[in-house]
Amino acid sequence: MSVPISQMWTVTSYVIKQHLKRRKRYPLVLMLEPLFRCNLACKGCGKIQYPADILKKQLSFEQCMQADEECGAPIVSIPGGEPLLHPQMPQIVEALIKRKKYIYLCTNALLLEKKMDQYTPSKYLSFSIHMDGPEKEHDISVCLNGTYKRAVQAIKKTVERGFRVTTNTTIFDGHDGEHFRGFLDDMMALGVESMMLSPGYSYDKAPDQEHFLKRNQSYKFFRELLYRPKKSWKFNHSPLFLEFIAGSRHFECTPWGNPTYNIFGWQLPCYLLQEGYVPTFKDLMEKTEWHKYGQASGNPKCVNCMVHCGHEPTAVDYTFGSLKGFFATIKGTILGPNIIPPDSEKMPHLPHKKDVPLPVPDMAGVK
Ligand code: SF4
Ligand code: SF4
Structure with a gap:
């Protein structure tokens, strides 16, 4: 089982309720970014390039609670920056647990062994460890040798202490998917509960702009x-x-x-783009021009984006929004996902607006 039954039930009943209420748009996971500072400087990171005065700032305990209250999503993901650097993080986590929120506390694990005793194992709390692939690839991605070994050590200790532990892997280009299969074996052998995968996103601010996957490169990998x-x-x-x-x-x-909340407010329109901020969750839902985003919009910032924070909620909504989606999910859960063979040239049909040229890259240059 990749998540506890109680979590699965909470999410299922929440999504069904949204459908019964006929809510066209609803939040599934609150992305609560309490700070942007970090103890690493990964080349693909789009969060740590702010000036020092911004990096010093952090959300207060009260702001975190208010954001959770406004949003109401059953899952709270706490990325950053490095959230373990936030002095009130144990209190924030404890309060969210009291509210019965399922929390993914995202960390690069460098501080995890030192800080883990500030937390209590709970079915509501999962440490989500940033692991960008096998040792060599991970250390290159986070720009610090030895980080993979330290994270593996921290995972072992955290699992031993009875915490839920998951991994969170962002994929950049130049990698061979076949080679990463051993990495998935290694993570499961450490005793992690489950793994998350996502193609990287080409943040404007990231120092490395060359190694993000194009859509067809993602398919191949x-x-x-x-x-x-x-x-x-x-x-x-x-x-x-x-x-x-x-x-x-x-x-x-x-x-x-x-939806994403951080020191600037509610971020338009998603976790990746920063096209403005509004003070309330209601404003975010009502004032964002949603039609301007997504692959079909032709927005060049969205054309190659396949990240989980934008598309996993679509998959979940599809599951509960149609019988076809429901049975496809059951089938995928029992038999495993239906993955096309790597040597196939079959591509999905990508819808797009008639007046927007189809901005899909071809396979040229795909390694
Ligand atoms: S660990 Fe995460 S927040 Fe820190 S620099 Fe790397 S990607 Fe950015
Ligand atoms: S496709 Fe969605 S998640 Fe990706 S950049 Fe556009 S709005 Fe954000």
Whole structure:
């Protein structure tokens, strides 16, 4: 089981309620970014490039509670920056647990062994460890040698202490999906509950702009990685999302599914783009021009984006929004996701507005 039954039930009943209320847009995961500072400086990071006065700032305990209250999503993901640097993080986590929120506390694990005793194991709390692939690839991605070994050590200790532990892996280009299959084996062997995968996003602010996957590169990588997935691999994803990143099906982005709150306010329109801020969650839902985003909009910032925070909520909504989606999810859960063989040239049909030229890259240059 990739998540506890109680979490699955909470999410299922929440989504069904949204459908019964006929809410067209609803949040699934609150992305609560309490600060931007970090103890690493990864080359693909789009969060740590702010000036020192911004990096010093952090959300207060009260702001975190207020954001959770306004949003009402059943899951709270706490990325950053490095959230373990926030002095009130144990109190914030404890209060969210009291509210019965399922929390993913995202960390690069460098401080985890030192700080873990500030937290209590709970079915509501999962440490989500940033692991960008096998040792060599991870250390290159985070720009610090030895980081993989330290994270592995921290994972072992955290699992031993009885915490839920998941991994969170961002994929950049130049990698061979076949080679990463051993990495998935290694993570499961450490005793993690499940793994998350996502193609990287080309943040404007990231120092490295050259190594983000184009859409067809994602298909290629994830077909190599996920074709005939091993039974031992557990993913913290809908099987339909895995089919999406491997190009077996297409989903449009639902950016409202993972609304983001940070020191500037509610971020428009998603976790990745920063097209403005509004003071309330209500404003975010009502004032954002949602039609301007997603692959079909032709927005160049969205054309190659396949990240989980934009598309996993679409997969979940599809599951509960139609019988077809429901049965596809059941099938994918029992038999594993339907992944097209890596040597296939089959591509999903990508919808687009008639007046916008189809901005899909071809396979030229795909390594
Ligand atoms: S660990 Fe995360 S927040 Fe820190 S620099 Fe790397 S990507 Fe950015
Ligand atoms: S496609 Fe990506 S960048 Fe565009 S709105 Fe969705 S999540 Fe944001």
